[in-house]
Amino acid sequence: xxxxxxxxxxxxxxxxxxxxxxxxxxxxxxxxxxxxxxxxxxxxxxxxxxxxxxxxxxxxxxxxxxxxxxxxxxxxxxxxxxxxxxxxxxxxxxxxxxxxxxxxxxxxxxxxxxxxxxxxxxxxxxxxxxxxxxxxxxxxxxxxxxxxxxxxxxxxxxxxxxxxxxxxxxxxxxxxxxxxxxxxxxxxxxxxxxxxxxxxxxxxxxxxxxxxxxxxxxxxxxxxxxxxxxxxxxxxxxxxxxxxxxxxxxxxxxxxxxxxxxxxxxxxxxxxxxxxxxxxxxxx
Numbered sequence: 001x002x003x004x005x006x007x008x009x010x011x012x013x014x015x016x017x018x019x020x021x022x023x024x025x026x027x028x029x030x031x032x033x034x035x036x037x038x039x040x041x042x043x044x045x046x047x048x049x050x051x052x053x054x055x056x057x058x059x060x061x062x063x064x065x066x067x068x069x070x071x072x073x074x075x076x077x078x079x080x081x082x083x084x085x086x087x088x089x090x091x092x093x094x095x096x097x098x099x100x101x102x103x104x105x106x107x108x109x110x111x112x113x114x115x116x117x118x119x120x121x122x123x124x125x126x127x128x129x130x131x132x133x134x135x136x137x138x139x140x141x142x143x144x145x146x147x148x149x150x151x152x153x154x155x156x157x158x159x160x161x162x163x164x165x166x167x168x169x170x171x172x173x174x175x176x177x178x179x180x181x182x183x184x185x186x187x188x189x190x191x192x193x194x195x196x197x198x199x200x201x202x203x204x205x206x207x208x209x210x211x212x213x214x215x216x217x218x219x220x221x222x223x224x225x226x227x228x229x230x231x232x233x234x235x236x237x238x239x240x241x242x243x244x245x246x247x248x249x250x251x252x253x254x255x256x257x258x259x260x261x262x263x264x265x266x267x268x269x270x271x272x273x274x275x276x277x278x279x280x281x282x283x284x
Contacts, residue, residue, distance in 0.1 A: 071199020
């Protein structure tokens, strides 16, 4: 919350994210989208979900987008698809929301924390390299992957991180929850690693009216496995009584997809407005 006040003037509190004002501004289009779902009655995995996945993949610039129930599930699903064990190490940053590390543990692996760059607060690539070397020298655990986190709209240093990952044969899962579609050398956050995850929590750059998330990848085999994991490990034919692996109930509900489809149309303009506000605060 920002508080603006002058001596003798009325105290005004400005919320950091004013979701109510955003809704009132675009009320007609949001209402129309939600009522369309109420009319057709396909509340779980309805047609809006598939359309959202298609538009998200195009927007970010990847082959596949998988909509799911939260940003946490968007991290857990690809990690589960990697068949990790407690002897497998996933490296992640010391400065992030709890879910980045929690997802690693939920998927059965061991998180190892890496220090941050003091200027960007993102994971420090040189500290990452040293951490990988330390784990290899100790010989007790096996490095498997890296979860860098994009913070405050600023992507991590993926050129260096991806090079390190290739050197040590590790996968990279980009946590883009705080930087969805941010520009990194001409590419968008969500497309900067082998896999990416984002959150559509209401306060995120692209937020729905509840919980939601998405996974992005160009790996078709991994995508198909996550499709199964998202719905209790169902087979690829979608037979709900034929479960071929242990999965989750991680589906996105159709109303959230309908809201996100409308917000995606507004996204570029909303980001420009946010940047203008940020610049104004910087000037003050």
